[in-house]
Amino acid sequence: MISVARKIRREERRTLGFVPTMGALHEGHLSLVREARAMCDVVVVSIFVNPTQFGPQEDFNKYPRDLTRDASLLAEYNIDYVFAPAVRELFPPDFSTYVTVEGLSEQLEGASRPGHFRGVATVVAILLNVVRPDFAFFGQKDGQQAAIIKRMVRDLAFDCEVVVMPIVREQSGLAMSSRNEYLDDSERRAAVELSQALREAQQAFAAGERDGNQLVEIVRSNLQKQPMIRLDYVSVNDAETFEKVETIEERPVLVSLAAYVGKTRLIDNVILKQAEAAVARI
16 A cells, blocks of 8 residues: 555656546546546546445445456556555554544535545545545535545645546436446436436526525425435535525535435535526526
């Protein structure tokens, strides 16, 4: 583990890009890899299914794993290093140190999945210390996670810049996710309603709607029409502080949701900005 970081750091005056993943790679992950490859001299991709971010009733044991397939996909992008540690390498039996980003971690995904973000922040902190990248790449689909990692990097003075890339969607609009593999054909068709409901809120915002509660209701009412979807939450929050927003003013906001489609829990979001809304109304 340490030898990998030392070997990379010996490559003087070369920028190092890092893409942390849990494997089961899809186009969303690969968009991060392409950006890292374009920006950096050396690219490291980690593949590690992190047990500390799964709750006791969640899908850690059945989470899709295929290291051979993932490595084959990455080979097409001329990746310099694939880092796939065993659990005991990052979390030895006597491990007892955890990272918690207070304030950002207790709501939305944090409320629905207690302890989830403690596990995320801890494993990312470990990986950043092992790899020591100049740039670390994350996806906007996990919008709250991205905000938490950016805050952790700032607060703990990691010498690293966090790069957040846009959500990659299937042609239908469904946000790409490793958990989409759990969906059967009818569930996949139903899951498209998640992005469509967010698009309705986005269109209402572009038309002048600034009431956060009304935008929540637009999403909720659209999803209630689909019997295969059970909404966990939908919320409008400041995109940086994650404070709940009643009236949208100048700062960007995040409209985010989590819902069960059949037995599969999916998340999605959209960022609303005043400048973009002004352009949309022209």
